[in-house]
Amino acid sequence: MQGFNVLFPFGFHATGEPILGVVERLKKGDHAQKQVLLREGISEQDIEKFKDPKYIVRFWQKRIENDANSLGLSVDWRRKFTTIDPVFNKFIEWQYNYLRKKGYVIQATHPVVWCPHCNSPTGDHDRLSGEGESPIEYIVIKFKMDDFVLPTATLRPETVFGVTNIWVRPDAEYVRAEVDGEVWVVSESAVEKLKDQLHSVKVKGKLKGSDLIGKYAKNPVTGNEVIVLPATFVDLNNATGIVMSVPAHAPYDWIALNDLKSSADASFKKYGIKIDIKPIKLIETPNFDGIPAEQACLQFSVNSQLDKEALEKATNEVYKKEFHLGVLNDLAGKYKGMQVSKCKKSLSSDFKSNGFASSIWELTGKVVCRCTTEAHVKILENQWFLKFSDPEWKNLARKCVDNMKFYPDDARKQFYEIIEWLEDKACARKSGLGTRLPWDNEWIVETLSDSVIYMAFYTISHFLNENNIEPHYLKDEVFDYVMLGMGNADKIASKGLNKDLLEKMRKEFDYWYGQDMRSSAKELIPNHFTFSIFHHVAVWPDEPKRWPKAYTINGMQQMNGQKMSKSKGNYITIKEAIEKYSSDAIRITLMDSTEGMDDPDWTEKSTLAWRDKLDHIFNLVKENYNKGIDKTTVMDEWLYSRLQNHISKLTQHLESIQNKSAVTVLHMILNDINWYLRRVDKPNKKITNYALEVLIKCLSPFTPFIAEEMWSQIGKKGFVSISEWPKADVSNEEIIKLEEFVKNLCDDLSQVIKLAGKKNKLYLYVASPKEFEHFSTAEEFLKKQFGFHSVSIHLSSQAVYDPEGKSKRAKFGKPGIYVE
RNA sequence: GCAGGAGUCGCCUAGCCUGGUCAAUGGCGCCAGCCUUAGGAGCUGGUUCCUUAGUGGAUUCGCAGGUUCAAAUCCUGCCUCCUGCACCA
Numbered sequence: 068m069q070g071f072n073v074l075f076p077f078g079f080h081a082t083g084e085p086i087l088g089v090v091e092r093l094k095k096g097d098h099a100q101k102q103v104l105l106r107e108g109i110s111e112q113d114i115e116k117f118k119d120p121k122y123i124v125r126f127w128q129k130r131i132e133n134d135a136n137s138l139g140l141s142v143d144w145r146r147k148f149t150t151i152d153p154v155f156n157k158f159i160e161w162q163y164n165y166l167r168k169k170g171y172v173i174q175a176t177h178p179v180v181w182c183p184h185c186n187s188p189t190g191d192h193d194r195l196s197g198e199g200e201s202p203i204e205y206i207v208i209k210f211k212m213d214d215f216v217l218p219t220a221t222l223r224p225e226t227v228f229g230v231t232n233i234w235v236r237p238d239a240e241y242v243r244a245e246v247d248g249e250v251w252v253v254s255e256s257a258v259e260k261l262k263d264q265l266h267s268v269k270v271k272g273k274l275k276g277s278d279l280i281g282k283y284a285k286n287p288v289t290g291n292e293v294i295v296l297p298a299t300f301v302d303l304n305n306a307t308g309i310v311m312s313v314p315a316h317a318p319y320d321w322i323a324l325n326d327l328k329s330s331a332d333a334s335f336k337k338y339g340i341k342i343d344i345k346p347i348k349l350i351e352t353p354n355f356d357g358i359p360a361e362q363a364c365l366q367f368s369v370n371s372q373l374d375k376e377a378l379e380k381a382t383n384e385v386y387k388k389e390f391h392l393g394v395l396n397d398l399a400g401k402y403k404g405m406q407v408s409k410c411k412k413s414l415s416s417d418f419k420s421n422g423f424a425s426s427i428w429e430l431t432g433k434v435v436c437r438c439t440t441e442a443h444v445k446i447l448e449n450q451w452f453l454k455f456s457d458p459e460w461k462n463l464a465r466k467c468v469d470n471m472k473f474y475p476d477d478a479r480k481q482f483y484e485i486i487e488w489l490e491d492k493a494c495a496r497k498s499g500l501g502t503r504l505p506w507d508n509e510w511i512v513e514t515l516s517d518s519v520i521y522m523a524f525y526t527i528s529h530f531l532n533e534n535n536i537e538p539h540y541l542k543d544e545v546f547d548y549v550m551l552g553m554g555n556a557d558k559i560a561s562k563g564l565n566k567d568l569l570e571k572m573r574k575e576f577d578y579w580y581g582q583d584m585r586s587s588a589k590e591l592i593p594n595h596f597t598f599s600i601f602h603h604v605a606v607w608p609d610e611p612k613r614w615p616k617a618y619t620i621n622g623m624q625q626m627n628g629q630k631m632s633k634s635k636g637n638y639i640t641i642k643e644a645i646e647k648y649s650s651d652a653i654r655i656t657l658m659d660s661t662e663g664m665d666d667p668d669w670t671e672k673s674t675l676a677w678r679d680k681l682d683h684i685f686n687l688v689k690e691n692y693n694k695g696i697d698k699t700t701v702m703d704e705w706l707y708s709r710l711q712n713h714i715s716k717l718t719q720h721l722e723s724i725q726n727k728s729a730v731t732v733l734h735m736i737l738n739d740i741n742w743y744l745r746r747v748d749k750p751n752k753k754i755t756n757y758a759l760e761v762l763i764k765c766l767s768p769f770t771p772f773i774a775e776e777m778w779s780q781i782g783k784k785g786f787v788s789i790s791e792w793p794k795a796d797v798s799n800e801e802i803i804k805l806e807e808f809v810k811n812l813c814d815d816l817s818q819v820i821k822l823a824g825k826k827n828k829l830y831l832y833v834a835s836p837k838e839f840e841h842f843s844t845a846e847e848f849l850k851k852q853f854g855f856h857s858v859s860i861h862l863s864s865q866a867v868y869d870p871e872g873k874s875k876r877a878k879f880g881k882p883g884i885y886v887e
Numbered sequence: 888g889c890a891g892g893a894g895u896c897g898c899c900u901a902g903c904c905u906g907g908u909c910a911a912u913g914g915c916g917c918c919a920g921c922c923u924u925a926g927g928a929g930c931u932g933g934u935u936c937c938u939u940a941g942u943g944g945a946u947u948c949g950c951a952g953g954u955u956c957a958a959a960u961c962c963u964g965c966c967u968c969c970u971g972c973a974c975c976a
Contacts (some may be wrong), residue, residue, distance in 0.1 A: 083976060152889040179974065190975045199972085450974085481891045488890080514976060533960090589892085593971050623970080628898095659914075661900070664892065666969065668899070673915060675927095683929065727900070731913045741930080815930065815941035822940045852931085875943085884941060 197434030220306030254308025695752030
């Protein structure tokens with residue numbers, strides 16, 4: 068309507084596991100899955116066809132297309148495609164070959180939460196329990212004994228300088244195993260973990276924890292010999308099942324030692340060892356003047372190692388304080404004087420490179436896979452990653468954000484933040500639908516990674532569709548040419564893709580790309596939205612005009628104050644909603660619900676109210692168009708002026724995606740037209756028609772169907788949706804002001820009448836000739852409105868009849884009022 | 888826990904960046920009146936409290952403080968809610 072060519076395409080993302088999941092569940096005869104399809108109106112017979120993933124894609128594609136059309140979206144369907152179309156796969160292959168050439172796709176080794184039964188990573192949503200738990204690295208300090216190593220696992224390697232002893236579970240069975248060429252003693256459960264974490268592990272034999280007690284092991288860092296002691300708190304399922312004891316800084320160790328000293332552990336007596344161990348303090352923290360672990364145990368009333376809850380709290384307290392505020396003391400050798408938070412990393416890697424330490428990955432909490440198997444951490448080798456950690460790449464992404472517009476702009480901060488913390492991201496999986504990595508066929512490009520520059524594909528997809536281009540003609544050089552302007556069309560042209568078509572595609576791409584606006588929900592900010600920025604700047608680093616220009620970000624649609632969810636049943640399909648309320652009513656209700664990133668709430672009540680209101684507008688147009696007379700009054704100019712202001716506001720709101728504010732302006736247009744019709748004796752035909760036409764045009768983006776109907780009813784040719792958008796003209800602010808006075812007068816009058824009762828005569832005393840002139844135009848209106856027999860207006864300075872001296876109250880904009 | 892956002896007069900929302908013109912925008916709902924002697928339609932007014940011939944005043948913008956002549960708007964702390972936290976779409 069503003070004269071721009073607009074490309075509004077629509078495609079279908081089918082990549083990933085969900086579709087295959089449906090197929091698999093149907094094949095297994097899953098009842099719930101069948102019910103979902105039945106509720107969608109699919110017949111029992113047709114459900115059979117859903118065992119073919121391609122059919123599922125086609126089915127929903129059709130359904131969604133129909134929905135989009137019913138909603139009145141003006142989509143260019145010639146360009147549609149799905150992400151499992153072979154031609155699209157060629158595009159993704161090009162994208163990834165290209166990114167790899169640039170060094171943005173790398174191979175790396177990475178810990179993941181792993182289900183040994185399913186033989187695959189266990190994502191958050193794939194878990195029976197343990198949502199949010201993630202891999203964490205324990206440093207394994209290798210304490211040496213005569214013929215084997217005691218690998219103690221710790222999250223606080225810096226405390227190795229204060230180790231006084233080692234803990235094992237006396238009642239437990241441990242195994243002796245050859246790990247990376249050394250003999251380790253570890254818990255049985257550690258064996259599988261180590262195997263999955265790139266260690267070579269060969270089990271040699273077993274031994275009881277009690278066999279180790281009383282023996283000495285050498286601290287590889289300090290060279291001190293420390294004794295092995297029994298403790299019940301040691302968790303065999305955690306890490307190696309062997310723990311180093313730092314009683315000064317670990318409440319668990321401190322209390323366990325205490326338990327032993329007080330001989331609370333009766334079973335210990337049989338070893339006949341004398342405990343003469345003093346905590347060794349190696350971290351100085353302002354909060355703790357004595358032994359930190361002891362202080363924390365007192366503070367949280369820890370009485371024995373059985374007080375798990377209190378111990379957790381105490382441990383947390385010490386860990387946090389010491390991590391942030393603690394400084395290592397003289398005992399820490401070269402790390403003396405360093406803050407714990409600062410030296411932790413370098414200290415760990417030093418220990419590893421010196422051969423003092425290794426590591427084992429654990430989960431931050433128990434995770435159970437949907438298949439009911441307990442998961443552990445596996446280090447996956449040679450996975451393909453997008454190198455989002457690359458500082459140059461991050462810089463380009465920041466530059467893109469600098470130049471973008473965000474609606475609302477609050478989101479911008481978040482984008483910078485995400486770019487900051489984003490690390491390398493796995494971009495391929497071994498299962499699901501999608502595009503195979505061209506250089507490594509086992510891997511399929513993961514779903515968030517094939518949906519980031521696909522918008523560029525829209526610029527040429529209709530050519531591919533219309534000409535039935537076979538995928539094998541879409542070599543990388545073709546996309547290099549079309550998307551990047553590289554190479555020579557003569558040379559690239561082939562039997563299946565001639566030069567003419569190549570040039571057309573390049574031209575079309577060049578004309579349309581980059582995208583002016585992308586719109587989606589706020590939960591996509593940390594992934595899709597940001598990834599899309601990264602990919603654009605990577606593919607077109609020297610062409611900022613191809614980068615995303617604006618993002619519109621909305622909240623999550625709520626329904627009647629609640630999140631829509633299938634399980635709760637509080638959802639409605641687009642099809643159902645349109646049938647029940649009409650497309651227009653739904654559209655304008657959604658536009659009216661909220662703007663910005665808050666969650667908009669859709670209610671049936673407001674939809675019905677809007678439906679009635681649209682009916683009313685329809686009648687208003689029908690009853691008033693072409694009905695006025697030719698005589699003009701000052702009110703014509705008033706209405707014209709008001710409309711100019713509304714047009715300019717409405718346009719501004721729409722341009723900055725403030726839809727709710729825009730709807731508010733619609734209300735105002737409507738109110739003003741109503742006021743005008745009431746205020747004037749006979750409406751002027753020209754201005755009334757103009758106002759109604761403006762109303763229809765302004766309504767058109769919100770409610771296209773009824774707008775087109777009204778447009779045709781008033782005898783216009785063609786579509787209102789492609790008619791010219793009204794342009795705001797100059798407005799007469801003085802008249803607007805003066806008429807505002809009349810409205811205020813009406814308010815005052817109704818007050819006065821309420822208090823004084825109904826009267827027959829009205830006297831007004833106005834302060835200026837301008838007002839006198841304008842109020843005079845309202846005489847008939849005031850009579851009609853309030854039932855006065857006579858209305859007389861005087862300049863306050865020339866009041867001829869003024870029994871209560873009301874003329875003195877006259878102010879500019881506020882006449883003195885006397886009724887009798 | 889970390890990061891970002893939000894809490895406004897029955898409900899939903901505007902305003903907050905750039906303090907005063909804010910008892911605070913618009914809609915919905917509700918109440919009264921009008922019209923129509925069919926209306927769930929439409930129109931007009933009201934919708935924190937007190938007071939009043941159109942006025943004046945009191946108390947309000949999550950809670951508690953602070954800055955200022957002046958705060959919904961700025962600052963501090965707290966509470967509550969939303970979103971995301973990665974191999975998942």
